[in-house]
Amino acid sequence: MKEKKWKKGERLESTASTGRSDFIRDIISEDLKINKNDGRVHTRFPPEPNGYLHIGHAKSICLNFEIANENKEGLCNLRFDDTNPIKEEAEYVDSIKEDVYWLGFDWGEREYYASDYFETLYKYAVQLIKNTKAYVCDLSADEMREYRGTLTEPGKDSPYRARSIEENLDLFERMRAGEFKDGSRTLRAKIDMSSGNINMRDPVIYRIQRAVHHRTGDKWCIYPMYDFAHCVSDSIEGITHSLCTLEFEDHRPLYDWFLDELAIHHPQQIEFARLNITHTVLSKRKLNTLVNQGHVTGWDDPRMPTLSGLRRRGYTPEAIKNFCDRIGVARRNSAVDMALLEHCVREDLNKRAPRYMAVLNPLKVIIDNYPEGQVEEMDAVNNPEDESMGKRKVPFSRELYIELHDFMEDPPKKFFRLAPGREVRLRYAYFITCKDVVKNEKGDIIELHCTYDPQTKGGDAPDKRKVKATLHWVSAAHSREAEVRLYDHLFSVPEPGKDFIDHLNPDSLRVLTSCRIEPALLEADMCQFERLGYFCLDPQETFVKRKPVFNRTVSLRDKWGKIQKKAGR
């Protein structure tokens, strides 16, 4: 019989003070009202240490930890679901802890491992045998598949299903003792081989597997399966609400069955839709393929949606958490627009990133009427959004660099940057007018000759005349060379799908090696390059390349870019 654990019903107050409301928080509010679990709220984030965390995990981390934080005495455990020694490694445990901590969540002393419960799990398995609810099965993997039936046909009972309790007890003990070959026997739950839910067709709960476990070494040669280990681990830890993704929905009857048969504390499993984001992939398998086939440099490649990749790209924990809060929690499969993630970083970085000037594609500008050898220190605001971030000095001299794209010899209508005969402002410095364009034999523009108006020092004209553009610049002699890496979507289509490799964006990385940065910038790690975007220093690459290497976190919103794109079509 179907039983809905969350009845659609009267309007519920949202949890705590956040004002946020979603179906999970509604369930918890209702549970609190009837004093279920003595009013406790206890969640857990249960990663398997077999890979790196990505932003999809962040959704789950935020959900679990924030729900705990929203409730008085609410707790959230960090539990490693380490029941498969073949796939799991201590290295992943460390990276997962680092990522969760980086996001800003605290699991206190509650760092647990399913492997801590192996002994207890074994005892519970014995209890199931004693209750005639589990049996040792000698079917091979292939045979078991045959016996299982199909989606539309029921399965058949295993010939070993009717073994006596004594025989099962003996065999199971000897499985543990290592008397049998890997894969030769399993312990199975005795449920219903004709169930429409394939998970209930006598699922395996223990398999024989001689492998070194990252924590228990070679102490065990039998390991519990997820369905058994997970619900019991939740129960042992006193979890009240066990939140997981939609694909475990079919496992809930099994989750409930084990706990009912064992008659132990019974958390409620609640499923929600996993996160998808456009223009990227969020499955361990696909991310793994990207790494293994060399489409990216590693799990922390700044184009990867992994937490380590996003961190290296310059995303802040605040931006990611804000994103996770905004996408909501629901039960329908969906794909969030990458633009929302980008909006969230811009919003955060706009408030906190100090501004600097950097020229990505330098074009030399010579101010003909500026005294040779003269240097002036211009006052520049570090962050117009936050006065407390103060000011700095930027050296100005006769020879400068501006952005190549800020000049056009024959500008179209809506281009209002520098052009022959046109006057623009150099930010925090002077108005300049372009007088002459110097080209090489190939016809490439290599140098501009301009004049400046000494009256406009600081950037304002005494006669109040206006200019239509303000350009960023650096002093040629005072600026330093840097490498800048510009990132774009990893995939050129919103939903890469099964053939995702075919849709890789060839321009997801562009490396610019002769950029010029203002001297003060050397001290910044995260910053805005004015008019360009948000960037962060890549410490590893800076060390390797022996010059500053910056990653572009995200570009600024770009109206001119949009106009150009439209014109291009």
Add this chain to the structure above:
RNA sequence: UGGGGUGUGGUGAAGUGGUAUCACGGCAGAUUCUGGUUCUGCUUUCAGGGGUUCGAAUCCUCUCACCCCAGCCA
């Protein structure tokens, strides 16, 4: 007639019998020493049919579409 889910603007979410709401995106404008930020306005939606009701995204019913499940993975 295998089982389990899900359908609300371009996208993600709220809404649980009483004017469909919010955010992102897009478009237009204002402000601006960043074509940034900020501000304003516009844009477009209840999968479909039938029923109940004074009144339906919401209740009933039929249909359609999509997602998940046949690991000794989690």
